[in-house]
Amino acid sequence: MPRTMIGQMDHSKSPVVGAKRMNGAESLVRTMVKGGVDVCFTNPGTSEMHFVAALDRVPGMRCVLGLFEGVVTGAADGYFRMKGTPASTLLHLGPGLANGLANLHNAKKANSGIVNIVGQHAVYHIGYNAPLTSDIEGLARPMSSWVRTSPDSKSVAADGAAAIAAAKSAPPQIATLILPADTAWNEADGIAEVPAEQQRASYSPQAVEQAAKILHGDGEGTLLLMTGSALSEQGLALAERIAAKTGCTVMGPTFRPKMARGRGRFSIDRIHYVIENALPMLAKFRHIVLVESDDPVAFFAYPNKPSVLRPEGCDVHRMTSWGENSVAALEALAGAVKASAKDVKPQAVQELVKPTGALTHASIAQSIAYAIPENAILVDESLTTGRAFFPPTAAAAPHDWLQNMGGSIGFSTPLSIGAAIACPDRKVITMVGDGSAMYTIQSLWTQARENLNIVTIVFANRIYQILRGEFDNVGAGEPGQRANDMLRLDRPTLDFVALAKGMGVPGRAVTNADEFNKALAEAVAEPGPRLIEVQM
Amino acid sequence: MPRTMIGQMDHSKSPVVGAKRMNGAESLVRTMVKGGVDVCFTNPGTSEMHFVAALDRVPGMRCVLGLFEGVVTGAADGYFRMKGTPASTLLHLGPGLANGLANLHNAKKANSGIVNIVGQHAVYHIGYNAPLTSDIEGLARPMSSWVRTSPDSKSVAADGAAAIAAAKSAPPQIATLILPADTAWNEADGIAEVPAEQQRASYSPQAVEQAAKILHGDGEGTLLLMTGSALSEQGLALAERIAAKTGCTVMGPTFRPKMARGRGRFSIDRIHYVIENALPMLAKFRHIVLVESDDPVAFFAYPNKPSVLRPEGCDVHRMTSWGENSVAALEALAGAVKASAKDVKPQAVQELVKPTGALTHASIAQSIAYAIPENAILVDESLTTGRAFFPPTAAAAPHDWLQNMGGSIGFSTPLSIGAAIACPDRKVITMVGDGSAMYTIQSLWTQARENLNIVTIVFANRIYQILRGEFDNVGAGEPGQRANDMLRLDRPTLDFVALAKGMGVPGRAVTNADEFNKALAEAVAEPGPRLIEVQM
Structure with missing residues (x-):
């Protein structure tokens, strides 16, 4: 193939290039692959058949079929948590999306990024109120941070690129792109470029300085409550030094999207799920420094039990928010309190026991x-x-x-x-x-x-x-x-x-x-x- | 027990009576049982535990556990279709409702009445954005015709009664009552009375007269398209007489919530799902008389195929809407066209064949x-x-x-x-x-x-x-x-x-x-x- 031909098929230089004839579905699949979204968890239906057909023509998209949509959306959450970059889902109209919502809820609360592609009737067919017609945008909104219905086949690629950008933003988002069938089968203008990924947001040096001041003043009375990127091996190692130096306590919230654990890693406690156990864990603290985490609250309300878990008078200071660079912030904090690896006492080697007898x-x-x-x-x-x-x-x-x-x-x-x-x-x-x-x-x-x-x-x-x-x-x-x-x-x-x-x-x-x-x-x-x- | 005591515990005479101490959950369960909603398909969680506890104290509610919420809502649809009166569901906050939405969508399209009870955080806990917090009303609306969040334990019984009334209305509705946990555990005023059931709406004699005029003018060119109550044994028998007398065709839409079939019953065709087969079925008709059904449209849109299935120039006349008394209307129509049982030729006895050999x-x-x-x-x-x-x-x-x-x-x-x-x-x-x-x-x-x-x-x-x-x-x-x-x-x-x-x-x-x-x-x-x- 002469080089000029290759050049003609390379759409990387401009947002939307129309060199090759393709339908909306193909423009979307190509935009996704080019934008780095190359895994699609699917449970398709009729209105998504053009998208499925496009998979045959576009190399580089790995499709994984689930027999129920909750499998599909949960898998996309797991993919993001381990890979740090979004996968897509392919869902069949309102009810297909509805079946996936519970695990999209979980993914949203985990700050995972996902690109949902949800089929819709052809635009001109929606008004006929056929059996599968429903308010798809209405269903999508409670569990998505970004929702758009593509109006026509010329817009699909750009809308797909915008969805990918939303899913990759800091903090990441659940982005739901609704794709009417005629926007998939009509002719597109080409593929679209996904805007360059945002750098992981930095952190506030003032917030770190304030945290250092708190630790200097009352290390023993301070809880470093960490989640998100702070629970990486590196983040935990930095927290361990800070704790060793200042006497503060490090904990995680009750639930965390991902946490490095095991031999040689700093083992921290989590706030207990049962409120009667959680309250005494936090009773002694006069300061809580939040590292991506939130002010801890009870999972459920109970009669005559509090919603807020920290003791009265305990103040709360946010050092980093979700999506900020907590490892860099912890490094700065360690520097500010002059904590180093030498402050950490070597861990006692804990023997693993192979149990025998009854299952307890x-x-x-x-x-x-x-x-x-x-x-x-x-x-x-x-x-x-x-x-x-x-x-x-x-x-x-x-x-x-x-x-x-x-x-x-x-x-x-x-x-x-x-x-x-x-x-x-x-x-x-x-x-x-x-x-x-x-x-x-x-x-x-x-x-x-x-x-x-x-x-x-x-x-x-x-x-x-x-x-x-x-x-x-x-x-x-x-x-x-x-x-x-x-x-x-x-x-x-x-x-x-x-x-x-x-x-x-x-x-x-x-x-x-x-x-x-x-x-x-x-x-x-x-x-x-x-x-x-x-x-x- | 003296008669006066029995009288004190009989709340049937007034909307809300506070003779007996009970919490909101119990007031709701008692209101439901009294209102004739005595089957509950459940998949409960923590926020519904007071409701579950109330079941022990209130006789007469049959609870059926499902291991997934789609089972629960689909069962409620089936119950309504066969019983003609609503069951309730018990679902756990937004995600529990979300898992049940696909079958609520199906139930809504079947015009089934259902009372959904969806747990919610205690009112004062919602603002803390605990893990299970989501926009439950937003999730409920696309698949419900009636949505309400009960504000306090004194309102729960009356809200439950209103939900039952909505579910029993004509046409029936999906009614979703959201129950914050504290409205379940705080004290209630008593149970509430469900307004007397609406009579099944009648029909329009003018619409029947017009249908008779169409059949008189062009029986052969007329399609009676029937669903809903018209597909009962009685409705079909009346339609059979009308067809025998006037030469009209009787069909059902592609899908019907319930239809009487089998030996001795009038066997009618349904509009085929595949559009290439559906179009020729309808090609000869100049008039369509709708009996609870809708103007037939394609299930999906396809490139270069129509959405509307009737031929050009075919006029559409609505005789009854969903929830109207189609059997009475068909009876009136039979009278107007002077159709009687004598017009119907006895059906040829069709032998049942017990096949052998390969599965085809x-x-x-x-x-x-x-x-x-x-x-x-x-x-x-x-x-x-x-x-x-x-x-x-x-x-x-x-x-x-x-x-x-x-x-x-x-x-x-x-x-x-x-x-x-x-x-x-x-x-x-x-x-x-x-x-x-x-x-x-x-x-x-x-x-x-x-x-x-x-x-x-x-x-x-x-x-x-x-x-x-x-x-x-x-x-x-x-x-x-x-x-x-x-x-x-x-x-x-x-x-x-x-x-x-x-x-x-x-x-x-x-x-x-x-x-x-x-x-x-x-x-x-x-x-x-x-x-x-x-x-x-």
């Missing part, structure tokens, strides 16, 4: 800590069973720990798909309760289809145990028969090994620690997805 | 027609496989046939739950494609838990066949590898017998007509849920 919350935690392979990604939706997991896993091989930020359960099995696709060389371990696992159980099929390195551990306690606890917390007394029927999952018993088999994932059930150790070791060693049902 | 679309239809028991409820989400089902099942035992009105797939397995609970003495037969079955597969567990008389037939063709057809329809050409990966479900193969086992439903797979006949006969004869995977 403690022995389950030990088994998992023992089995975690180097550089694993742990996706945690274990709720009540998992409350004991933090201490023993601090001694495990270094890993990342991902949690649910929006509180909508059914996030972990989809999230693990996106994490595994973002990091194909790392093992993903999903820890999920039986109740939670059922919301988006269809995830297992995609894990099998894509042969992803995911070990799903289902904790089968046969109850919404968290609700049983909350039933107490709201002061509702002992549940009777009808209330118990809304909490217990034991009639009939869910067989997760059969469910996994139904979707092509090899599984096994374990009933004691030795079986669990063995199953974990094998699952971690083998490539592809595995499921372990832990019968408690 | 035709033999599958014959097997089902043969197996349908008297008074069965058929829930149809068979999409492409099911297109051949209509003609042979016209000769089956009398039954009701329910379809998807909103086009959001994953409606049938939940709908069957509500239908089975509404009609415990009837057998429900769900026909569903493999792709569709996966959206709300969690339904099987509720079917097992409640031991419902539901036979689920999964047509496992291993492809989103409807999309493969649409890929052609939109003129996208032959799918390549990447497009095919978005359409095919054969890698890995879904094993529905294993999935059913995982949720406590006995299942079997069949590969030929003889096995299918046998499996159907046994499943229909046995009580409780069964699943049959038809491997095509």
Whole structure:
């Protein structure tokens, strides 16, 4: 091919170039690939068929099919958390988007960036109120920060580029682009350029200076409450020095999108989910310095219990906001308080224990800590069973720990798909309760289809145990028969090994620690997805 | 107990009576039971625990747990369609509602009445932006006709009564009542009275007179397009007489919420889903008389194909709107055109065939027609496989046939739950494609838990066949590898017998007509849920 031909097909120099005939769908797919959005989690329908057809003509877009839209949006969240750059989703009109909203809610609360492409009827068809007609923008808004309906095929590429820019902004956004079918099948002008990525916003030196002043004045009375980029290995190491030097405490909020953990890394506590435990944890602090995190509040309100968790009189100082460069800010703070690596006492080596005997919350935690392979990604939706997991896993091989930020359960099995696709060389371990696992159980099929390195551990306690606890917390007394029927999952018993088999994932059930150790070791060693049902 | 005490606890005489101390949740549950809403499909969370606790104290509310909210809302749709009176749902904040929206969309398009109770944070907690905080009213509006957030515990009963009235209005509505947790746990004033049910609206004698005039003038050129209450056994019998007398054609729209079918009942055609087939069906008509139905439009738009299905110059006359008394209108119309039962020729007796040999679309239809028991409820989400089902099942035992009105797939397995609970003495037969079955597969567990008389037939063709057809329809050409990966479900193969086992439903797979006949006969004869995977 002569060079001039190559030149003609290179649209990189101008925002929209019309050298090649293509329809709106193809202009969008090419714009996305060029803009670095080259993974698409899909559950398409008729109105998206031109987009699907364009995939055949455009190289470089990896498409991953989910059998339910909550799988698709949760996977996009996981992809962003591990890759730091957005994936796209492809969803079918209002109801397809609706099915994905719960995990978009979780993604939004995690500050993940996602580009949603939602099909719509052809513009001239919308007014006929056909069965699938609904208010798609209205559905999108509560869980998106950026919403646009593309008006015509000439605008689709530029709108796609704007959606990508929104998803990549600091802080990242859920961007939802609604694509009427005729804008996909009519002729486009070419592809569009995504504006250069914004630099990760810096930080405020004044806010760091103020934090240093607080630490100088009352180190022991100060809590450094960190999340976001501060929970990277580097951020934690800097916080460890600052704590060693000033005597302050470092904690994370109850839930964090991603956190570096394991041997050799600074192990910090998190604010406990149960309010009776959270309040005493914070009682001694006179200052809270926020590093990307928010002023801590209770997950739910309870009769006669407070919403705000910090003690009265405790002041709050924000050092960095979400999307700012917290590692640089922590480095500056360490400099200001003259903290260095020498201030940190070497960690005592904590032995990993391979438990034996009965499955208890403690022995389950030990088994998992023992089995975690180097550089694993742990996706945690274990709720009540998992409350004991933090201490023993601090001694495990270094890993990342991902949690649910929006509180909508059914996030972990989809999230693990996106994490595994973002990091194909790392093992993903999903820890999920039986109740939670059922919301988006269809995830297992995609894990099998894509042969992803995911070990799903289902904790089968046969109850919404968290609700049983909350039933107490709201002061509702002992549940009777009808209330118990809304909490217990034991009639009939869910067989997760059969469910996994139904979707092509090899599984096994374990009933004691030795079986669990063995199953974990094998699952971690083998490539592809595995499921372990832990019968408690 | 002295009579005066009983009198004090009888709140039936006044809108809100405060004789008995109770919290807001209990006042709502008592108001619902008293207002005739005594079935609640639930997937509760923390903020709904007071409501759950109230269930123990209030007799008469049947609660049915679903493991995913799409099961819950779809079941409420099915309950309304068979019972004609609303059930309630109990959903957990914005994401719980979001998970239920797709089947609320379907229910809304079916004109089903539902009372959704959606938990919310305590009013004073909302502003703290805790993880589960979202714009619940914004999420509710696109799929609800009535939305209200209860402001305090004194208002909850009256708001509940208003929601029930909205759900029972003509036409019925999706009513969504958002219940902040503190309105549930604070003290209420008592229960509230639901306003007396509106009479089913009558019909316009002028509109009937006009329809009679059209039939007198051009019977042969007239299409009576009927849905809603006109598709009852009685409505169809009247339409049959009118057609016999005037030479008009009677059809249904492509999809209908419920239709009486089978031996001895007037068998009418439906407008075909595929536009190339729909257009010639309507080409000869000069007049369309709408009986609750709408001017027919294409399900989707396609390049260079029309949205409106009637031929140019064909006029449209509305005889009844949704919620009007179409049976009375048809009776009046029959009178006006002097049609009587004597005009109807006796139907030829059509033999049912028990097929043998290979499974084809035709033999599958014959097997089902043969197996349908008297008074069965058929829930149809068979999409492409099911297109051949209509003609042979016209000769089956009398039954009701329910379809998807909103086009959001994953409606049938939940709908069957509500239908089975509404009609415990009837057998429900769900026909569903493999792709569709996966959206709300969690339904099987509720079917097992409640031991419902539901036979689920999964047509496992291993492809989103409807999309493969649409890929052609939109003129996208032959799918390549990447497009095919978005359409095919054969890698890995879904094993529905294993999935059913995982949720406590006995299942079997069949590969030929003889096995299918046998499996159907046994499943229909046995009580409780069964699943049959038809491997095509």
